[in-house]
Amino acid sequence: MSKCRSCGEPAVIDLARHNANFCAEHFLQLCRRQLRKAIDEFEMFDENDRILVAVSGGKDSLALWDMLIDEGFRADGLYIGLGIGDYSDASGVVTRAFAEQRGLTLHEVDLREAHGIDVPTAAYRSGRAPCSACGLTKRHLFDAVASEYGYDVLATGHNLDDEAAVLFGNTLRWDVEYLRRQAPVLPSRDGFGKKVKPLVRLTEREMAAWCILRGIDYIVEECPMAIGNRHLGYKTALNAIEETSPGSKASFYLGFLERMRPVIEQAVAHDPAVPCPSCGSPTGRSGEICAFCRLVASTSESEPVPVRMLLGKQARNVFDAQWGTSNDR
Amino acid sequence: MTVFVRLRQPSRVIEVRGGRTARAVLMDLELVAEAHLVICNGALVPADTYLAETDEIEIRPVISGG
Ligand code: SF4
Numbered sequence: 001m002s003k004c005r006s007c008g009e010p011a012v013i014d015l016a017r018h019n020a021n022f023c024a025e026h027f028l029q030l031c032r033r034q035l036r037k038a039i040d041e042f043e044m045f046d047e048n049d050r051i052l053v054a055v056s057g058g059k060d061s062l063a064l065w066d067m068l069i070d071e072g073f074r075a076d077g078l079y080i081g082l083g084i085g086d087y088s089d090a091s092g093v094v095t096r097a098f099a100e101q102r103g104l105t106l107h108e109v110d111l112r113e114a115h116g117i118d119v120p121t122a123a124y125r126s127g128r129a130p131c132s133a134c135g136l137t138k139r140h141l142f143d144a145v146a147s148e149y150g151y152d153v154l155a156t157g158h159n160l161d162d163e164a165a166v167l168f169g170n171t172l173r174w175d176v177e178y179l180r181r182q183a184p185v186l187p188s189r190d191g192f193g194k195k196v197k198p199l200v201r202l203t204e205r206e207m208a209a210w211c212i213l214r215g216i217d218y219i220v221e222e223c224p225m226a227i228g229n230r231h232l233g234y235k236t237a238l239n240a241i242e243e244t245s246p247g248s249k250a251s252f253y254l255g256f257l258e259r260m261r262p263v264i265e266q267a268v269a270h271d272p273a274v275p276c277p278s279c280g281s282p283t284g285r286s287g288e289i290c291a292f293c294r295l296v297a298s299t300s301e302s303e304p305v306p307v308r309m310l311l312g313k314q315a316r317n318v319f320d321a322q323w324g325t326s327n328d329r
Numbered sequence: 330m331t332v333f334v335r336l337r338q339p340s341r342v343i344e345v346r347g348g349r350t351a352r353a354v355l356m357d358l359e360l361v362a363e364a365h366l367v368i369c370n371g372a373l374v375p376a377d378t379y380l381a382e383t384d385e386i387e388i389r390p391v392i393s394g395g
């Protein structure tokens with residue numbers, strides 16, 4: 001049986017990118033160090049800042065919240081009920097239980113209650129891809145809640161795999177504007193609050209292991225909208241490369257931040273944002289309501305659309321096996 | 330000798346040949362080690378762990394598309 005590189009006790013995990021195995025204690029220590037390194041290196045926040053963590057009930061955001069509290073930071077949670085059928089119900093249950101067990105403050109926004117929409121309906125009626133409607137909604141609500149309660153910074157659970165996959169997609173398209181904006185810290189500007197990604201030095205696998213070792217119950221089953229999507233395809237491709245050359249994901253993404261981003265950072269100018277005439281949130285389009293308000297205005301009056309209707313054949317098969325075939329799902 | 334392995338997405342249980350390492354089972358199922366964790370009797374274990382008949386195994390995917 002393999003032994004921990006640090007202490008020689010039986011290992012619980014093999015980490016190919018470190019070419020080593022670790023026991024629980026030394027694995028957790030390694031994660032804490034990588035977290036600290038990202039926070040300090042990119043000047044994300046310090047012990048005096050009030051942090052709002054966007055939590056979904058998945059492994060990354062719950063691990064992040066747990067790690068920040070564990071490290072002595074002042075971190076509250078924000079959960080958004082996206083209305084994605086049974087998946088959303090289950091993730092809400094897990095998130096509330098996590099907060100309650102630890103006596104943490106959790107803010108909640110239910111999309112249907114607060115704005116009369118849900119992600120499947122908004123996507124279907126607006127013709128947007130579900131993840132696009134969802135992403136725009138989450139970004140809007142994260143900003144709105146962080147600013148309403150006066151948090152210094154919003155933290156999301158994006159990990160190394162997420163960032164490497166996004167970088168891979170942006171590079172495949174040579175989308176210079178997206179590449180320029182891809183950073184672990186977005187400073188506050190034009191009414192948008194500061195946003196940080198403290199897990200960028202940690203992989204998805206490491207975050208799942210963190211949750212298991214810390215006894216964190218997270219929602220293992222995937223959001224049905226993600227099944228077979230492009231982002232997942234990029235991750236699969238990168239993991240295939242990682243298998244034959246461990247450490248590739250880290251050098252791809254961290255090397256980009258260190259050596260490429262400074263080169264393109266000045267390349268594209270941005271237009272200053274102005275307040276949305278409807279909700280007051282900052283938006284790039286002067287005189288027009290923001291993308292979120294447009295989504296709400298165009299879809300909140302319509303009949304709810306079940307999750308199943310948005311899925312392709314392959315995704316529907318997985319979905320049915322997981323959640324059942326009832327048509328109202 | 331067979332062992333029962335729980336897989337996810339969707340959640341299901343399959344039977345595989347035991348008496349070999351978790352890594353060998355992963356390879357057999359064409360599952361990438363970087364995208365999975367192995368849980369044996371509720372505890373996280375490295376991929377070189379031998380799987381015995383009485384073990385309760387879960388191979389958990391860690392990749393999410395959100
Ligand atoms: S997979 Fe897409 S729809 Fe599901 S939570 Fe993530 S962004 Fe939203």
Ligand SMILES: [Zn+2]
Binds near residue numbers: 004008009022024027
């Ligand atoms: Zn150790």
Ligand SMILES: [Zn+2]
Binds near residue numbers: 276291292
């Ligand atoms: Zn608006």
